[in-house]
Amino acid sequence: MTTEHGDRRDPQRSLKLLWDDRDRPARGRPPVLTLDAIVTAAVATADELARTEGLEGLTMRSIATRLGVGTMSLYRYVPGKGELLDLMLDRVIGEYEPEEDGGGLGWRDVLAREAHRQWRMCMDHSWYPFVDQSRPILGPNSLHGLDRVLGLLQPLGVDDRTLMMMVGVQSDYVEGVARSYINERRAVERTGLSGEEFWEAQAPTLEKAMLSGRFPTMAALDESTFDWSYEQLFEFGLNRLHDGFASHLGDRAG
Template sequence: MTKEPGDGRDLDASLKLLWGDRTRPQRGRPPTLSLDRIVAAAVEVADELALTEGLDGLSMRCIAQHLGVGTMSLYRYVPGKSELLDLMLDHVVEVPEPDPDDRRGWREILRDEARGHWRLCMEHPWYPFVDQSRPLLGPNSVRGLDRLLGLLRPTGLPDRTLMMMVGAQTDFVDGIARSCINEMRAERRTGVSSEEFWQAQAPTLIDAMNSGDFPTMADLSEETFEFSHEELFEFGLERLHDGFESLVRAASE
């Protein structure tokens, strides 16, 4: 058995489960239970907890309760929560069918990919909070990456450069998504909206701006901070792609 130091994950078990080794237990298996059903239930529970307790509240016990089975019965299919998270990550990834008539340029391809990733994070608000510093890639994740890199190869850029572009975009989307979800969590936790939160600070901030100690801040237009996370996402995405543009242009010269 290969253990991943620091997270208690059984790498051998995770890889076998991700890539199709779903051997039936020899005995004691509840007839209505399956690994696929456990993973789907775990995603449902994680979605419910995402804006309250988050992943800390996700346990094998609460998943078992959701399924109406005993907690120990889950361990016949998956070693623990860490391995289950690997399966959940791959489960929620949706890979579009290849389109032989796809005529999109690289920028539109990356834009669609980023927006799809953003929707994934909003639909499953726990997703961008899973530690993926050492991810285990399952079939859906590999299939999606294979498809995306294949679509980007006509740019003529080296594979390493394409992979860094994809990584930079993924980290950008995850970062904005976490900020957006954290704001939703704060509102759910406190019952205070973001607008109410900033209104409560307004008198103190106005006094600070009138002090003369912050001349640039005091001179900012009223609409300076009036943008949503979605607007920030679209703005940052376009600027990121503007940077990629110089790489693609150089490769075509």
């Protein structure tokens, strides 16, 4: 489930906040509060809340409390939570930009490195994959990352539209698996029950169902059928996704 932030912010205000030169020196006395400080506090607050409540618990009040200021003072710098989320997204994306350009890598390696970078971002900032990005606002870090990846893929000789769809499909895949994993971790935090304890509680009922003869295929499954982690699921799906790309690309696949 994603937050309803996509249509509840002013895109022009978000773009102005993202692209204005915020590092230019201020005249007179330095301000007690800055936009960068607000974004930093918002990311830290969201990281804490994401373990249990998710983004629904992130409010302007909770951010102001962390900063030790009044809630209304935040609105001098950012119109609302929607625009602030745009700034937060671009901030964390910038944390995972590689130092090297990855030149000389094949397309599989380029996409795999990008997928693992996005996965780490989702794990470190577990609110990130729950933000509605159906109408994304591209800030400097977002645009730079997309420009970098497409630039590394273009030597493949595939049309730009196909490259963009490959990047988009992979991004949706990574965030989809990340959401499932994060929801599982949140359930442990909320209930105090591990995944193993949750399934052990259901074991007597499930065993009875398996012995009933109504579910012969399920009853005959190997004992190791469900013995995998989300990290293994992520790697398996990513490789199969790339296999599909390779089949589509044919001789152009590297």
